[in-house]
Amino acid sequence: MRVNGATVKRKEIFCLEKITENHENRLYSDLSWIWPLWGDLEKDYGVYCERVSRIFEETARIPIKTVLDIGCGGGKNLYHLKKRYAVTGLDLSPQMLSLANDLNPACETILGDMRSFSLNRSFDAVLIDDAVSYMIDQAELGMVFDCAYKHLNPGGVMAVTPDRTRENFVQNETTTTLGEKTIKGDRFEIVFVENTYDADEADSVYEDIMVFFIRKNGKLTIETDRHRLGIFFFADWRRCIQETGFILSEYEDTFDRQKYTTFGGLKPFSASS
Numbered sequence: 001m002r003v004n005g006a007t008v009k010r011k012e013i014f015c016l017e018k019i020t021e022n023h024e025n026r027l028y029s030d031l032s033w034i035w036p037l038w039g040d041l042e043k044d045y046g047v048y049c050e051r052v053s054r055i056f057e058e059t060a061r062i063p064i065k066t067v068l069d070i071g072c073g074g075g076k077n078l079y080h081l082k083k084r085y086a087v088t089g090l091d092l093s094p095q096m097l098s099l100a101n102d103l104n105p106a107c108e109t110i111l112g113d114m115r116s117f118s119l120n121r122s123f124d125a126v127l128i129d130d131a132v133s134y135m136i137d138q139a140e141l142g143m144v145f146d147c148a149y150k151h152l153n154p155g156g157v158m159a160v161t162p163d164r165t166r167e168n169f170v171q172n173e174t175t176t177t178l179g180e181k182t183i184k185g186d187r188f189e190i191v192f193v194e195n196t197y198d199a200d201e202a203d204s205v206y207e208d209i210m211v212f213f214i215r216k217n218g219k220l221t222i223e224t225d226r227h228r229l230g231i232f233f234f235a236d237w238r239r240c241i242q243e244t245g246f247i248l249s250e251y252e253d254t255f256d257r258q259k260y261t262t263f264g265g266l267k268p269f270s271a272s273s
Contacts, residue, residue, distance in 0.1 A: 023226065037179030045076040053084055066086045069089045071129060075104045075109070078100060089109040128148060145241055158246060162263075172195060172196070188216055207229070211224050245268070249263070251263075
């Protein structure tokens with residue numbers, strides 16, 4: 001079928017402008033309401049938190065009673081970890097903390113920047129999940145680990161899981177996820193399409209573009225979002241963790257047929273231990 005060239009061109013320009021607008025991290029602001037529909041709370045997050053709990057117990061040299069979840073987002077990890085520990089969540093997004101509070105009303109949540117927060121107390125374990133991906137250079141990565149170290153009791157452990165490293169990054173990797181839920185009588189069906197792209201392998205930043213096909217009672221709207229994320233070699237992760245003062249350990253696991261590595265960092269009882 002022949003399509004009018006001018007019409008196609010106008011559509012292409014509209015789509016390009018929509019994606020290249022300076023709208024970043026909308027999933028954590030005006031689009032945060034759709035976050036609860038992304039990922040299976042029990043399957044996806046439950047499996048991961050079970051693994052994290054084992055890392056805590058295997059790596060720490062003290063009993064794990066209190067946990068700080070740095071970059072807790074909408075609180076899906078809090079939901080599982082609170083079954084075993086007294087958990088505190090910290091995040092930079094007020095909207096995500098609101099979701100975390102709704103899901104975990106008994107948990108303490110704190111607004112703060114993972115690179116610079118100071119709580120004047122310490123915990124037995126620290127979890128840093130995919131929020132660490134927003135650190136776009138090794139200096140920022142070191143700042144996060146330094147904050148985690150300062151908020152850990154001696155003998156405690158940090159667990160951190162990078163989404164991607166240089167070794168496992170796939171250019172133009174595209175994934176699709178479906179979420180469905182009824183909210184206040186309205187039926188929402190959302191298709192999440194996520195695409196990764198690295199324009200310059202010489203730097204430490206790649207781009208994650210998200211497109212959301214949102215059907216409310218069958219009526220379609222399309223939203224786009226851009227995230228700038230950091231990407232480092234395994235050696236960079238290891239060095240940053242060890243330079244902070246942690247004793248490094250590594251745990252490899254497989255989820256949904258994809259291998260991923262969680263780094264464990266033990267805070268020694270003394271500088272010489």
